Amino acid sequence: MQSKSFRRLNEKTQVMCNPRNSHVRSRGDHTLEVVSISGTIASYLRLNMNLSMAIAAAHDIGHTPYGHLGEKVFNELSGERFHHAVFGVVVAQEIETKGQGLNLCYETLEGMLNHSRGEHELTVNANKPPEYAVVMYADKIAYTFSDVNDAIRYEYLKEEDLPDCITILGKNPRERNDSCMRALIEESTRKGNVSFSEGEVFNAFNDVKTFMYDNVYHKMNLSLQEEVLKSAYNFISENPEFRQIYPNVDPIVCLALMTDNELAEIGELLLHSAKIRMRDIDHFGVFEILPFIKDKKIDYSNPDLSWAK
Secondary structure, three states: OOOHHHHHHHHOEOOOOOOOOOOOOEHHHHHHHHHHHHHHHHHHOOOOHHHHHHHHHHOOOOOOOOOHHHHHHHHHHHOOOOOHHHHHHHHHHHHHHHHOOOOOOHHHHHHHHOOOOOOOOOOOOOOOOHHHHHHHHHHHHHHHHHHHHHHHHOOOOOHHHOOHHHHHOOOOHHHHHHHHHHHHHHHHHHHOOOOOOOHHHHHHHHHHHHHHHHHHHOOOOOHHHHHHHHHHHHHHHHOHHHHHHOOOOOHHHHHHOOOHHHHHHHHHHHHHOOOOOHHHOOOOOHHHHHHHHOOOOOOOOOOOOHHHO
16 A cells, blocks of 8 residues: 555546545545455455455556556557556556566456456456456445445435435445445355345445446446546657657556646646647656656566466
């Protein structure tokens, strides 16, 4: 939690970009909620709490500015697959601590790599440590109900818009989290492995999660943020000063290490001037990092965990 990548999460999008309401969650707030839920579940199931909480703390350090939109735009711009779970492992091994890495154990890194499911089925690999599944479920429980809360704050939803099944889970995010954690712990104890896949509570949770994808995540207008990302990419990739100082640094890596506020500042500068200079942005945190990786070839699509074999 003392890493630069962890601190940057406080200025990266969870679901609402650059929120003015201080109670709307950042990616950092979401991460702390996942750490808390993961620790609680692991404790009740008598699993490795330290491993579960370490994976949870690191699971999103590979996220781009503007959340999943950044992944989408970087995929389009580069023609290569950019995924936050993979890049998080790259950050932890190749970029953090002046390019020396965080010295995380293999299980923490692999758990980070295996936490993401998106809107797909919440599958569990029984051949992997159960702590991976703990964090995967904790992540989904945390963001589903916190994002409902924040979507209502920003009037993407009203309480009356929510599916009736949400009343089964509780009146607020805390009660809904607790309902799902209790059901997960009960089912996992009964089955002898980490599982949350059946019963009234799971069905209600799954319906709410699907509702959020259909009615919020896929319907948000992020065209302004998309334009900022593309303009910032063009600026970095075409800037002769950047290319001279950091000839081996992929502009995608540079942008992925920025925060929402830093991207917004580039957008503001470009809006008011046809030409901006590196000195206009050299106060960004990313420029504390790039000197230590400028001679490394960072492959953001390859987590490179082959060293464990």
